[in-house]
Amino acid sequence: MAKGSSVQTLYELCKRTFLPSGASPPSSHAIQMLSSLMDTITPAEVGLKAEVLEDERGHGFFGSTFSNYSSRTAGWAQPINYLHIYECDSFTIGIFCLPTSSVIPLHDHPGMTVLSKILYGSLHVKSYDWVEPPYLARNTEPFSSPMKLAKLQTDAVLMAPCQTRILYPRTGGNLHCFTAVTPCAVLDVLAPPYDEAAGRSCTYYRDFPFCSFQGYENLEIEEREEEYAWLEAIDQPENLYMRSGIYTGPPVQENVI
Numbered sequence: 001m002a003k004g005s006s007v008q009t010l011y012e013l014c015k016r017t018f019l020p021s022g023a024s025p026p027s028s029h030a031i032q033m034l035s036s037l038m039d040t041i042t043p044a045e046v047g048l049k050a051e052v053l054e055d056e057r058g059h060g061f062f063g064s065t066f067s068n069y070s071s072r073t074a075g076w077a078q079p080i081n082y083l084h085i086y087e088c089d090s091f092t093i094g095i096f097c098l099p100t101s102s103v104i105p106l107h108d109h110p111g112m113t114v115l116s117k118i119l120y121g122s123l124h125v126k127s128y129d130w131v132e133p134p135y136l137a138r139n140t141e142p143f144s145s146p147m148k149l150a151k152l153q154t155d156a157v158l159m160a161p162c163q164t165r166i167l168y169p170r171t172g173g174n175l176h177c178f179t180a181v182t183p184c185a186v187l188d189v190l191a192p193p194y195d196e197a198a199g200r201s202c203t204y205y206r207d208f209p210f211c212s213f214q215g216y217e218n219l220e221i222e223e224r225e226e227e228y229a230w231l232e233a234i235d236q237p238e239n240l241y242m243r244s245g246i247y248t249g250p251p252v253q254e255n256v257i
């Protein structure tokens, strides 16, 4: 039954594009093929129904067996729902459903390629790439970690339907922060998946304007100061309220190809 669904096609193309961890990176042509496919995927094709799209509170995704995606909760906030579709050693496919004003804080994707398709709604995206070679600054506050210079890649509100966004290990906005302007959903392909043992854990950051610290006025930068920020690694924010919902779209059938 699942063969022929958009999700099944997405899985099969991911399987051909992303080889097991450590193998050679995919060609840009292969990534573009995947991006073009994701451009065509509609909310209905991944099980998101019209009445649920209007449900800002997000309860429509839950069944009785959901588990906590995060141990952190915020008493008043509505959760961000993560709908898991598929994961293997090479890639992960899933959907983030964000209620209005919810925030996925600034975080990185070390060594990863990520394709993100906004299925519905409006999303503010702010993203950075590290300046290379790395440039570190000292934060004089006690117990703070060193800050690293990053260049702004995107600071915009994106509204569905829009093109799939692609970030790469070093370009395309590898560090990003999502803020839901309206209820929205994002279909994500991550390759390879986060894996702490393999050195791909998710680190959260806070950003400071370039001009926040003294002594770096003469640093040679290519663009305006406003295009740069200092990023400081932080613990996972306490108010990040994310948990697993139930994916109700067509299932992936493995080994069909």
Ligand SMILES: [Fe+2]
Pocket: 107, 109, 176
């Ligand atoms: Fe992300």
